[in-house]
Amino acid sequence: MKGLVWFRRDLRLSDNPALSAACQECREIVPLFVFDEPLLRSHAFGSACVGFMLGCLEELRRSLALHGVSLAWRMGDPVESVLQAADDFKVDAVYWNRDYEPAALERDREVQQRLAQQGRTVRTFKDHVVFEAEEVRGLSGDPFQRYSAYRDRWWTKWRAAAPPLLGIPSFPPAGKASTPDSRKWPSVTDLGYESVPMWIEPGEQAAHARLQWFLRGPVHQYVTGRNLPAIDGTSKLSPHLRFGTVSARTLVHAALNALAKGGAVSRADVFTWVDELVWREFFQQVLAAFPHVAHGPFKAKPGLPEPRPAGxxxxxxxxxxxxxxxxxxxxxxxxxxxxxxxxxxxxxxxxxxxxxxxxxxxxxxxxxxxxxxxxxxxxxxxxxxxxxxxxxxxxxxxxxxxxxxxxxxxxxxxxxxxxxxxxxxxxxxxxxxxxxxxxxxxxxxxxxxxxxxxxxxxxxxxxxxxxxxxxxxxxxxxxxx
Ligand SMILES: Cc1cc2nc3c(=O)[nH]c(=O)nc-3n(C[C@H](O)[C@H](O)[C@H](O)COP(=O)(O)OP(=O)(O)OC[C@H]3O[C@@H](n4cnc5c(N)ncnc54)[C@H](O)[C@@H]3O)c2cc1C
CATH class of the missing domain: 1.10.579.10 (DNA Cyclobutane Dipyrimidine Photolyase, subunit A, domain 3)
Incomplete structure (x- = not known):
């Protein structure tokens, strides 16, 4: 079987469920990234974000090349681009890790439907979060609306079924035959953005280095240090989580392992930090369960003052x-x-x-x-x-x-x-x-x-x-x- 791996918010090799499954199940794999042209044109994101993404892609490309695989890329409407790439590379199956934003869900539903109509297999995986929205629910089965209740259930779930980590997969030998793409990769300016200095180093290696640095130092004073803007007291892993250069699973396991090893790391500091990762998952599940929040208030509080009128x-x-x-x-x-x-x-x-x-x-x-x-x-x-x-x-x-x-x-x-x-x-x-x-x-x-x-x-x-x-x-x- 030949498989296309569509990289999106998961720009890494290690602990990547879609990539690992494709490497296991396919004789040949084609990794793909699509520059979503309408989204880029809308300038919903800024130069810092786009520059960081390109830095992560640059590293992903190099890492894949070390395994003999070339990262293909397309520019355009993501639905049409993936369908066209599936045709161009004559793949049997398409693999991706799930994204929970309302527009992404709609996009993925359409791609999945049209690939299925063409007789292609689609395999999707949980990756962006430790637990998906449906996995952490109240006793009534309803999604949580309060963080503290969500957090308690999240920890219960972790203690019962902490997801294991996947390493870097073994790439199928036939993948090595894929032809390198000779086109020049787009630069930030090609994409219509400004080139700005990078304050946080992009890429999978940088994410792991930053995690190790954080666990050796700042996590020890996280409870107080996280509130002091003058110091480098937090992990600055948020852009890495955004683009998936490291998985949230990896972060939770690493923090708890550091605690288990003993030494000076305090329980309160480590748990407070992991609770921040749980905040991230909480908001992911709010968006997944209540997609109306993307366009309006989660709840209209009675009597909330109206904003100032336009003018x-x-x-x-x-x-x-x-x-x-x-x-x-x-x-x-x-x-x-x-x-x-x-x-x-x-x-x-x-x-x-x-x-x-x-x-x-x-x-x-x-x-x-x-x-x-x-x-x-x-x-x-x-x-x-x-x-x-x-x-x-x-x-x-x-x-x-x-x-x-x-x-x-x-x-x-x-x-x-x-x-x-x-x-x-x-x-x-x-x-x-x-x-x-x-x-x-x-x-x-x-x-x-x-x-x-x-x-x-x-x-x-x-x-x-x-x-x-x-x-x-x-x-x-x-x-x-
Ligand atoms: C108005 C406002 C807007 C924000 N916008 C974003 C955003 O667009 N993207 C984003 O990732 N975070 C956002 N945050 C949350 C938070 O400010 C950042 O995640 C955090 O500052 C990132 O720094 P860090 O990686 O060093 O965090 P750390 O303190 O090291 O925390 C580890 C991780 O936990 C998660 N996290 C921490 N605090 C929060 C939080 N309050 N909500 C959700 N996740 C959290 C992040 O993924 C973070 O990387 C916003 C917060 C506020 C108040």
């Missing part, structure tokens, strides 16, 4: 937020980190999201889209789930509305202002006493610090206390029929 004021506030010019150092540092690097620390993501939705009263969907267009780890399930959580339209179990106070967050998690000064250079010489609220700095000290409020750095765009009260008051207003 120049909304545009002015959104522009200040997106450019990192709000006069709130923690918000500005976060947005500039995102704009400059394609990544933002999780604690700061929560602060900037809350600020946009609650303080500025701009619709959360605008923030979600802005993140997606810039994040190197932009992922519909995680991004949407977290934006909705911050906007109080999602799965947050808290009654009422959670509103972050930017000053308190900044004082608590970046007390010395190291992160703030790194991304907001205007504040570099501002004394620590004023770093969280530079607009309160006396005029003479502003001159001494080279930071005049209103010219070098903006006045706060809104007064947080007032904006918070307005939001709460609006929230109390009766819902219009």
């Amino acid at each position: 120049p004021e909304r545009d002015r506030l959104f522009a200040a937020w997106s450019q990192g010019l709000t006069g709130y150092p923690i918000v500005d540092a976060g947005m500039r980190q995102l704009n400059q690097t394609g990544w933002m620390h999780n604690r700061v993501r929560m602060v900037v999201a809350s600020f946009l939705v609650k303080d500025l009263r701009v619709d959360w969907q605008s923030g979600e889209r802005y993140f997606m267009e810039r994040l190197v780890d932009g992922d519909l399930a995680a991004n949407n789930g977290n934006w909705q959580w911050c906007a109080s339209t999602g799965t947050d179990a808290m009654q009422g509305y959670r509103i972050f106070n930017p000053r308190i967050q900044s004082e608590k998690f970046d007390a010395e202002g190291e992160y703030l000064r790194r991304y907001v250079p205007e504040l570099k010489h501002v004394p620590t006493k004023w770093i969280h609220e530079p607009h309160l700095m006396p005029p003479l000290e502003q001159v001494q610090a080279g930071c005049r409020i209103g010219s070098d750095y903006p006045e706060p765009i809104v007064d947080h206390r007032q904006a918070r009260q307005e939001y709460l008051d609006l929230g109390k207003a009766p819902v219009k029929a």
